[in-house]
Amino acid sequence: MPWFDQAPWLVALAPFLGLFLSAFTKRKDPFLAGDRVYRHDAPARISHWAHAVGTTVCLVSGIVLGLRFTPAFVDDGPAAVLWQNAHFVAAVVFLFGTFYYLGNTIVSHWRLREHLPTKNVVSYTIRHYSLLIGIKKFTMPPEDKYFESEKAAYVMAVVTAVLLVVSGLFKAAAHVFLALPDGLMNVMFWIHDIAAALMLVFLVAHVFFAVIAPFSWKTFPSMFTGWMPLGEAEKEHRGWLERLQAEHDERGEDERTLEGAAKTAADEPTRIVAPAGGAPGAQGR
Template sequence: MQQGHAGGSLVFWFDHYWWLVWMVLFGALLASAYTHRKDPYCKGGDVLRHDMAARISHWFNAAGILVLIYSGFMLGFLWFPRQVAFTEGAQAMFNLHFVGAILFLFGAIYWVGNTFLAPKRLEEHAPYRGSLKDAIIHYAHLTGLTKKKGAPTGKYEASERLAFVPLTLLALFMGVTGLIKMMAHVWHLPTGLMTFATATHDWSTIVLVVLLLFHVVLAAVVPWAWPLLKSMITGWVPVAFVKAHHPGWYEELLKEGVCQLPEPKARPTQESEGTRNA
């Protein structure tokens, strides 16, 4: 606890409520253990792309990362100057950083628990041989640079699967180093460890921000991604969209007997029209 410029005490949640982080870690694992994952299934003309567990982990991670990035930039790091005074303003940003850490850790550990219990989710996200080539061809086709379409797109695009590895590693670096920095509020840690943790935390943030900008543009801004953004909110995506833009996944759905795009009704022939009119 420190004194503010007006004589009031400053309460930093990292100092007083550090134990809440460990409770969140345990709670996230417990919640994932009781989560029932749902495989894709059809309802009407839509197919389930993201079940509730996927949406929970995604939006907790997203909210936590956004709060962490905002509060981190306001507090200043590396060559970015501090944007708040080192009194009440800093207290508010440090406490906001604590909230972001809670949100992020819950989403990340909840995802880890779900992935451990349903390892095929990891296979869906992991890159494959030829991912880079397919990603280049895919976006070159979407932007009109080539007529070649490349390999049929699966449930997740090649670019998404490529981004999975660095995003996961960055989240791991930020989470572990963040926990080390938090533990320094409770115990005395070696200076060398703190220097390493701070540098890794800060540089991971820079790289993560760059990757997130690409992710937001490709997943939410460009028009062809809007149905997928909607599915991250509702869970559902039209089967017709899957057939047109994710033919690899559509073929899997057909093979598994999950659902099928309804065939268009045949137009009556001229002969049948004449017979009916007669």
């Protein structure tokens, strides 16, 4: 019996758990430390890898089971149930990661801005990839924490994830407890499968540019450790690094000011205040 039929409540629990945990999550801003830069804090890495693993397994299992426009690679039976179970577990992980990220974004809403494209998205993306393939006539302005090309891909990933979540929840509800019109469900199946195909394109491109391509090898480990080399940040994310450096210098100045004030207070002579009392020889009644 497929696990989805045994524990459909996990589909509802995963989003709730992601949102619930995000309410108690403490985020850590990027900072400089010697020859390293702290780029991704633990919550960012958790949501990233939960989403990444869930997405990858969902795509593989979904393709094996067959999409609206592709054949199935397994027949009904134990093999199909095995892949259905893999799809179910991956969907639960995907939902947790997605809603954990959503909750963190709601709590730390200012972090969303660093992911959103700017008006320079087209020109910067053209320049960036032209330089990567060796076209030297372009110059690259200082990039932020994320490349403009990454920001554009982020929007695509978010839209695709929303389509997958909404259509997937419709499919789950119809399977478990809700009778929905066949026409509506046909639309949901098509939306789900088309969104899956788009997510596959995004995933392949993301893995190539973020993992396989040699220019990503110094940055990619930051998704495991949180840290990236200072030299790589200077080379690829100079705009972001300049802002971090300014914040670092400002914090240092504030700390020196506080230390100076504390030292001054410690060196100041202690005042001795004479106790109040009556005149000499005075007698109380």
